[in-house]
Amino acid sequence: MHHRQGLVGGSDQSVRTMKISMISIDVPRPASLGLTVVTVLTSVALTACGGGGDGSSTTNSSGTSSGTSTTGVLCDYSSSVFNSSPSVNATATASWSCTTTTRALQANGLPDHAVGTFPNPGNPNTIAAQNIKLSFTASPLWTSTATSRGGPAGFTGVILNGVYIDPNTAGTCDNAGLRCDLAQGTGPWNIEALGGAFNFGTDSNNAHVQPGGIYHYHGVPEGFVTKLNKGQAMTLVGWAADGFPIYARYGYTVATDATSAVKVMRGSYRLKSTPDANRPATSLYPMGTFRQDYEYVEGYGDLDECNGRTGVTPEFPKGVYHYYATDTYPYLQRCVKGKL
Numbered sequence: 001m002h003h004r005q006g007l008v009g010g011s012d013q014s015v016r017t018m019k020i021s022m023i024s025i026d027v028p029r030p031a032s033l034g035l036t037v038v039t040v041l042t043s044v045a046l047t048a049c050g051g052g053g054d055g056s057s058t059t060n061s062s063g064t065s066s067g068t069s070t071t072g073v074l075c076d077y078s079s080s081v082f083n084s085s086p087s088v089n090a091t092a093t094a095s096w097s098c099t100t101t102t103r104a105l106q107a108n109g110l111p112d113h114a115v116g117t118f119p120n121p122g123n124p125n126t127i128a129a130q131n132i133k134l135s136f137t138a139s140p141l142w143t144s145t146a147t148s149r150g151g152p153a154g155f156t157g158v159i160l161n162g163v164y165i166d167p168n169t170a171g172t173c174d175n176a177g178l179r180c181d182l183a184q185g186t187g188p189w190n191i192e193a194l195g196g197a198f199n200f201g202t203d204s205n206n207a208h209v210q211p212g213g214i215y216h217y218h219g220v221p222e223g224f225v226t227k228l229n230k231g232q233a234m235t236l237v238g239w240a241a242d243g244f245p246i247y248a249r250y251g252y253t254v255a256t257d258a259t260s261a262v263k264v265m266r267g268s269y270r271l272k273s274t275p276d277a278n279r280p281a282t283s284l285y286p287m288g289t290f291r292q293d294y295e296y297v298e299g300y301g302d303l304d305e306c307n308g309r310t311g312v313t314p315e316f317p318k319g320v321y322h323y324y325a326t327d328t329y330p331y332l333q334r335c336v337k338g339k340l
């Protein structure tokens with residue numbers, strides 16, 4: 001049985017400091033324009049996640065594959081750890097189980113590793129225990145359809161410790177860049193939490209807190225990866241909503257060869273060479289600030305548009321479709337390839 005219990009000490013104080021505070025700021029434009037930009041924070045309703053999921057799907061011509069049973073993998077993983085970080089100060093619990101057809105999780109959503117300080121100047125929310133009960137297929141079926149997830153479209157995935165992944169945000173800017181709302185924005189330009197231009201209050205785990213106290217990851221869950229202590233090796237860290245596994249950072253150089261060297265995986269997105277029409281000025285918001293600044297280029301990196309690929313892994317020596325948490329955009333998958 002994979003059972004972890006113990007105590008997490010201290011607090012991760014390395015909250016990311018980005019260029020622009022979220023609270024009522026004025027950023028000067030060039031003097032010839034004499035304009036200012038206002039960034040709005042509604043502290044009660046800050047929802048810096050899930051803004052991109054609309055359930056939309058795209059399909060390629062690859063068809064479908066047969067289902068893959070995952071019932072032999074980490075079905076008995078459980079953890080009960082007291083987290084003494086000042087922003088948690090409670091026991092984090094997560095318990096997984098499987099039947100022949102489903103994988104289930106019961107958890108309280110508290111992180112089992114050191115975290116940053118919450119609330120903080122970029123995030124006004126306090127971490128609170130949740131009542132998480134999830135169930136999804138234990139025999140995921142890969143399809144040619146990429147279905148966007150997050151926010152209203154449903155959860156994207158969850159780490160073994162019971163903490164959600166949710167890489168998108170609800171923050172937006174208008175075309176002129178004069179109004180940027182990090183909570184329930186209505187502008188056409190979707191702000192990236194890890195884009196660097198805005199302070200979403202993320203800690204060194206690439207995580208922060210939603211209203212209601214939900215701590216969640218926007219990128220590689222660094223504290224949890226460190227806790228697993230696998231080093232430079234393929235490391236299964238969670239499960240996606242479609243039932244396929246999620247690995248952190250490292251994969252085999254040759255997807256089908258477990259004897260090949262391990263390397264850092266790269267997403268296949270890159271910054272566009274030219275900003276989109278009507279985008280706010282790059283002099284104010286550099287490329288990478290908005291989701292629309294990136295484009296998927298097949299073969300540019302190691303992974304597909306959902307940050308996944310098919311190949312062998314330590315847990316699936318015959319091969320399986322799987323996702324990656326990466327240091328490069330999109331950091332965590334924004335869509336799933338499995339049948340939902």
